[in-house]
Amino acid sequence: MSGQGNADKMKTTVADRISGAVWGQFIGDAFCLGSHWIYDLAEMEQRFPGGPRGFEKPKMGHYHAGKQPGDLTHYGDGALLLLRSLYERSRFDAADFGSRFVSLIESPGYSGYRDHAAKDTLANYRAFRTTHPDQAYSYQDGADDDQPASITRLAPLVARYFSDPDLESIVERATRVCQNNERAIAYNLTHAMILQKLFNGFTLDEAISGAAEYATRLGNGGIEVAGKIAEAITGRHLPVREVTLKFGQACPLEKSFPGALQCALRHSDDVSAALHATVAVGGDNAARAAMIGAWLGASLGIQAIPTRWCEALTAREEIDKGVEWLLRTVQL
Numbered sequence: 352m353s354g355q356g357n358a359d360k361m362k363t364t365v366a367d368r369i370s371g372a373v374w375g376q377f378i379g380d381a382f383c384l385g386s387h388w389i390y391d392l393a394e395m396e397q398r399f400p401g402g403p404r405g406f407e408k409p410k411m412g413h414y415h416a417g418k419q420p421g422d423l424t425h426y427g428d429g430a431l432l433l434l435r436s437l438y439e440r441s442r443f444d445a446a447d448f449g450s451r452f453v454s455l456i457e458s459p460g461y462s463g464y465r466d467h468a469a470k471d472t473l474a475n476y477r478a479f480r481t482t483h484p485d486q487a488y489s490y491q492d493g494a495d496d497d498q499p500a501s502i503t504r505l506a507p508l509v510a511r512y513f514s515d516p517d518l519e520s521i522v523e524r525a526t527r528v529c530q531n532n533e534r535a536i537a538y539n540l541t542h543a544m545i546l547q548k549l550f551n552g553f554t555l556d557e558a559i560s561g562a563a564e565y566a567t568r569l570g571n572g573g574i575e576v577a578g579k580i581a582e583a584i585t586g587r588h589l590p591v592r593e594v595t596l597k598f599g600q601a602c603p604l605e606k607s608f609p610g611a612l613q614c615a616l617r618h619s620d621d622v623s624a625a626l627h628a629t630v631a632v633g634g635d636n637a638a639r640a641a642m643i644g645a646w647l648g649a650s651l652g653i654q655a656i657p658t659r660w661c662e663a664l665t666a667r668e669e670i671d672k673g674v675e676w677l678l679r680t681v682q683l
Contacts (some may be wrong), residue, residue: 353507367652368550373434373674375622375648376506379640380427383630387424387430387637390600393634406647406663414464421665424637425497430504433525437507438676443521449490449528468493468500469490472529495531498562498602499638501526502539506645509546510677516594518543527678536572537572538604541565541580551651551665557620558650559584559612565585587616589630611639611672615646622647622655 385407409415415424423431432455436448453476455461456626471494479488494500508525512518522543526536544565548558563580566573579598586594592638594613599606611629618625625647629639630678648656660669 361656363652365550365552365681366509367654368552368649369681370653371648371651371678372506372510372546372549372645372657373648373677374656374661374670375432375644375646376503376641376654377423377427377664377666377670379626379644380423380430380503380637381421381664382406382422382506382644382660383640384415384418384422384424384517384628386633388414388629388635389633392583392633395631402627404577405626405630405660417462419665421663423664423666425466425469426499426503426641427666428463428527429469429500430506430641431669433504434507434673435669437511438673441680443508443525445490445524445528446488448525449488452529460567465611466496467530468496468498468499470494471496475591491527491531493522493527493531495532496530496602497532497534497538498530499604499607499635499641500602501528501530501535503638503641504540505539506546506649507541509674509675513547513550513683514639514681518547533570534572534575535604537566537569537576538608539548540569541573542608542645544647549646553627555615555646555650558646559616573604576608579605580612583609583612583616585600586613588632589613589617590604591601591617592632595629595632595634595639600632600636602635602638607635607638608642611642613637615643619647619650622651623657 382405386403406420408420409418432451433448436451440447453473456465456473475492512521519540522540523536524540541562544562545558548561563577566576591614595610597611614625614629625643627641627642630636
């Protein structure tokens with residue numbers, strides 16, 4: 352990093368980093384709405400000559416058909432629900448978030464995509480209610496799922512608790528609401544550690560290296576995460592398309608997490624270049640972009656994210672309300 356880059360880093364406040372992470376997470380998700388889950392890159396080029404520009408409207412027959420530019424994917428819907436639960440309860444409450452999530456997913460009026468994490472979480476909840484109609488539910492029996500349902504919503508949660516000694520247990524409880532899966536927990540905890548270190552002023556390289564060392568203490572799942580981080584670091588100077596295709600375009604975190612990490616490292620000083628690079632490789636680009644947006648937003652600060660992108664989000668007023676609450680609540 353140049354001397355000017357170091358000076359810019361010093362000017363980036365904790366408030367800038369928290370704002371950048373939360374807005375970056377939501378923007379990354381919405382950026383990929385119309386091109387999400389297109390795996391055939393020839394089809395991607397046919398639909399979007401020269402590559403997607405971001406915030407495209409989903410076409411008829413698409414997974415998110417009916418949504419408009421600026422809307423969120425189902426990942427973002429869950430993220431907005433968690434943000435709402437946080438500021439309305441003034442804390443993380445697994446039962447509150449879980450009940451909101453179940454109500455959303457089982458609502459006939461919900462038009463978003465229901466992934467495995469959502470459907471299986473709902474099935475587990477209903478099974479418990481059938482056999483224990485009068486007992487309180489823990490909302491810790493989510494789906495046995497290792498995809499990005501939870502990792503794409505954690506930025507505001509980590510921002511709220513990044514200086515709390517119970518951060519790890521809070522992230523684990525938040526994950527188990529919809530993903531009662533040890534691999535998902537290992538990836539989500541590592542993601543949280545990257546954000547925590549970025550909020551504390553570490554560089555992106557320092558945050559990732561520190562999180563990799565942390566992951567090695569998480570058992571077998573963490574060893575896998577640390578290995579994937581090492582692969583992403585090794586390939587940081589290669590084209591994003593090449594590395595993403597090597598890891599795999601699909602949803603599972605063993606593919607999407609390191610693909611996102613390599614892209615963030617490759618374009619560590621340019622949020623726009625990073626999002627354009629990952630959206631163009633298709634597959635689960637919305638999950639990768641949500642992670643990338645959170646990391647680079649936390650690393651570079653809100654000033655690195657174009658204002659027009661924030662304004663393009665349909666949920667911008669609620670996100671702004673949530674960010675303002677975070678900045679009032681967190682001791683900066």
